[in-house]
Amino acid sequence: MEKAVQKFRQYCQDNGMRNTPERELIIRELYRLDEHFDVDRLFLRIRNTHLKLKLSKVSIYRAIPHLIKAGLIREAFSDSGTICYEHVLGHEHHDHMKCLACGEVIEFYEKKIDEIQQKICDRLDFEMVWHVHVLGGYCKKCREINRK
Amino acid sequence: MEKAVQKFRQYCQDNGMRNTPERELIIRELYRLDEHFDVDRLFLRIRNTHLKLKLSKVSIYRAIPHLIKAGLIREAFSDSGTICYEHVLGHEHHDHMKCLACGEVIEFYEKKIDEIQQKICDRLDFEMVWHVHVLGGYCKKCREINRK
DNA sequence: ATATGTGCAAATGATTTGCTCGTGG
DNA sequence: CCACGAGCAAATCATTTGCACATAT
Numbered sequence: 510m511e512k513a514v515q516k517f518r519q520y521c522q523d524n525g526m527r528n529t530p531e532r533e534l535i536i537r538e539l540y541r542l543d544e545h546f547d548v549d550r551l552f553l554r555i556r557n558t559h560l561k562l563k564l565s566k567v568s569i570y571r572a573i574p575h576l577i578k579a580g581l582i583r584e585a586f587s588d589s590g591t592i593c594y595e596h597v598l599g600h601e602h603h604d605h606m607k608c609l610a611c612g613e614v615i616e617f618y619e620k621k622i623d624e625i626q627q628k629i630c631d632r633l634d635f636e637m638v639w640h641v642h643v644l645g646g647y648c649k650k651c652r653e654i655n656r657k
Numbered sequence: 658m659e660k661a662v663q664k665f666r667q668y669c670q671d672n673g674m675r676n677t678p679e680r681e682l683i684i685r686e687l688y689r690l691d692e693h694f695d696v697d698r699l700f701l702r703i704r705n706t707h708l709k710l711k712l713s714k715v716s717i718y719r720a721i722p723h724l725i726k727a728g729l730i731r732e733a734f735s736d737s738g739t740i741c742y743e744h745v746l747g748h749e750h751h752d753h754m755k756c757l758a759c760g761e762v763i764e765f766y767e768k769k770i771d772e773i774q775q776k777i778c779d780r781l782d783f784e785m786v787w788h789v790h791v792l793g794g795y796c797k798k799c800r801e802i803n804r805k
Numbered sequence: 806a807t808a809t810g811t812g813c814a815a816a817t818g819a820t821t822t823g824c825t826c827g828t829g830g
Numbered sequence: 831c832c833a834c835g836a837g838c839a840a841a842t843c844a845t846t847t848g849c850a851c852a853t854a855t
Contacts, residue, residue, distance in 0.1 A: 525808090525809090526809075526810090527808090527809055527810065527853085527854050527855075528854080528855095529809090529810060529811080529853080529854070531810080531811070532810090547844095548844080548845085549844085563812080564811090564812095565811070565812050565813075566845095567811075567812065567813080567845090567846085567847095568810080568811060568812080570844090570845060570846075571810080571811085571846090586789070587735045590738070590740075590819080590820075590843075590844065591843090591844070592844090592845095606777075606778075606781070606783055606785075608783075609786065615781065615783070617777050617781070619773055619777060621769075621773055622770055622773055622774070625767050625769055625770055626770070626792065629754075629765050629767060629792075630754075630792065630794065633754070633763065633765070633796075633797065634796075634797035634800065635754055635756075635763070635792070635794050635795070635796055635797065636794045636795040636800055637754075637792045637793070637794035638757065638793055638794045638795070639792075639793045639794070640790070640791065640792045640793065641734070641789060641790070641791045641793075642788070642789070642790045642791075643788060643789045643790075644774065644777075644778065644783070644785045644787075644788040645785070645786055645787045645788065645789075646778065646783050646784045646785035646786045646787070647783070647784045647786070648781075648782075648783055649781065649782035649783065652782065652784055673833095673834085674834075674835090675828085675829055675830075675833090675834060675835065676829080676830095677828085677829075677834090677835065677836080679835080679836065680835090695819095696819080696820085697819085711837085712836090712837095713836070713837050713838075714820095715820090715821085715822095715836075715837065715838080716835080716836060716837075718819095718820060718821075719821090719835080719836085738818075738819065738844080738845075739818090739819070740819090740820095806855100807853100807854105807855095808853105808854095808855095809852100809853085809854080809855100810851105810852080810853075810854090811850105811851085811852070811853090812849105812850095812851090812852100813848105813849090813850095813851105814847105814848095814849095815846105815847085815848080815849100816845105816846080816847070816848090817844105817845080817846070817847085818843100818844090818845085818846095819842105819843085819844085819845100820841105820842085820843080820844100821840105821841075821842070821843090822839100822840085822841070822842085823838105823839090823840080823841090824837105824838090824839095824840100825836105825837095825838090826835105826836085826837090826838105827834105827835085827836075827837100828832100828833105828834090828835080828836095829832105829833100829834085829835090830831100830832100830833100830834100
């Protein structure tokens with residue numbers, strides 16, 4: 510987490526931006542919250558953890574593009590209109606399965622998929638900067654419940 | 658296209674729904690518009706093609722979940738807040754690359770990816786009903802322009 | 806000192822919903 | 831006939847923007 514804060518400080522310096530306490534707070538809480546999150550979840554988290562503080566949701570919205578550019582988070586998938594993000598730093602790269610019944614998000618990773626993906630990009634001379642790979646369906650648990 | 662209309666009629670019957678001219682119009686124009694589309698694009702298309710008609714955007718919004726359930730279209734990806742759909746019927750399954758510079762959407766398909774995907778689902782006892790696989794980056798053309 | 810950041814409130818854009826009226830089966 | 835669908839307008843939800851004030855550098 511400190512690494513993330515450091516990295517963002519560097520990013521600020523490099524881009525003539527200020528390193529405000531609000532932004533550091535966002536990063537710290539972001540990394541404490543170690544799952545997938547959307548703006549609202551992060552906002553509530555900060556609200557509940559720092560009752561005295563009054564960080565506005567707008568600041569989170571404004572911080573996110575920088576956090577992405579700085580390589581701290583990435584867009585993971587969008588969930589019926591809401592964008593979900595996840596950490597990049599300290600998290601292996603992976604893709605997602607989402608249970609349509611219980612909402613659970615399962616992470617998976619297959620090197621082969623990445624390799625094929627990269628091969629396709631090379632073939633088409635496409636420079637990939639991000640990717641989203643989400644499978645929607647029903648998880649083991651929910652399927653079992655349904656069978657009964 | 659007629660196949661799509663037929664399929665939807667069946668779906669209506671099976672689900673105690675009505676087969677209205679509005680819905681048929683949506684399907685027909687949908688299939689005439691053979692790319693990726695969002696609600697607005699489809700709406701404008703209908704507006705411009707059928708100047709006399711007055712189909713409302715709301716009806717499109719309300720039709721979409723049915724069209725998806727009926728297996729006519731699927732959610733392809735979301736583009737900064739707007740959901741983009743594409744036909745299922747008469748369209749091979751494929752994934753997408755999206756150029757962040759020019760916005761072009763390139764389709765690609767690799768059977769191997771599908772196979773691996775399916776294998777992962779089987780392993781985790783996950784019943785996949787849809788998937789989204791989008792690569793964001795810069796296309797050949799835009800990269801060349803940038804090099805100059 | 807001053808450009809950049811923050812918070813608020815209002816604007817926007819996509820989508821949903823309440824309600825009334827119309828119509829397919 | 832009458833439950834389901836269509837259209838309108840108003841509501842909602844996520845996100846963005848304008849503006850006045852605050853503060854990091």
